Amino acid sequence: MAQVQILSRNQQIVLDIIEKAKGPLKAYSILFNVQKKGINAPQQIYRALDKLIEMGKIHKIESKNAFVACRSSDCEISKATAFSICESCEMVDEISDTKLSKYLSGFNHKKGMKFKRFNLEFFGICKKCKKD
Amino acid sequence: MAQVQILSRNQQIVLDIIEKAKGPLKAYSILFNVQKKGINAPQQIYRALDKLIEMGKIHKIESKNAFVACRSSDCEISKATAFSICESCEMVDEISDTKLSKYLSGFNHKKGMKFKRFNLEFFGICKKCKKD
């Protein structure tokens, strides 16, 4: 039974912006977008981002220092994330593939290290950009 | 027949430092380490890093904004990289697993995007840290 997460004011504001966005958003671009709502400082953004990531509501695209809303219900609270990234238009798509996720979650390092979490980023040119 | 890459002076200096290091190095820590050799500006470091990455001599650990030397001869010039990262001691180990690499290189997005490159980062606690 999934507990409904109650978000704080700032967390909700930041999440709303990220969910409405078509692509990944950078922290400072979020900041500029919420200054009309009384949020003035980077700290306020980064604090909200940190919590939203913990909750699995958003993910950080490490190669871009940008943030996207989680669209897949089964990504196990950010323990197993995979993205497809277009190097031309910057589009990011969360990959929700049970086989891939299981394969990687079960992968064990030869040197005996047990993994708790992984992040996978694929790069290429998306269909839309190929046409151009 | 693998062409022997000739590195420029700055590229060689930066690569030497990264190869000697036990773990991932940050750009500015490299900079501080080479100031005695007459390199004074971040640009000089970042330019060398960019070229070394292109050549596949080093890799960037995106989640840490840090750089490691490539230890695996078959990582296809940074087209297919995988790392194991200890969240306690920050150790990074390049994963060289043919099956994993083949599996991911052959992975195709449902939405028809063809991938050219991927980067995978696993996180956990390494053997050494578990003992403590």
Added chain:
DNA sequence: ATAACAAACGTTATATTATAACACAATGTT
């Protein structure tokens, strides 16, 4: 060898991303 080009260099300045530190308010627990 010399002209033309490309790659690397050095330098200054600036942009971008992220955290430290402190005081206060709201909320929940014992």
Added chain:
DNA sequence: AACATTGTGTTATAATATAACGTTTGTTAT
């Protein structure tokens, strides 16, 4: 009430990365 926990607002600063400019060095072609 006392206490811990979480969130807030604010100022300042740290850490990461790039822009722009002119010079130097190395390579290639004639």
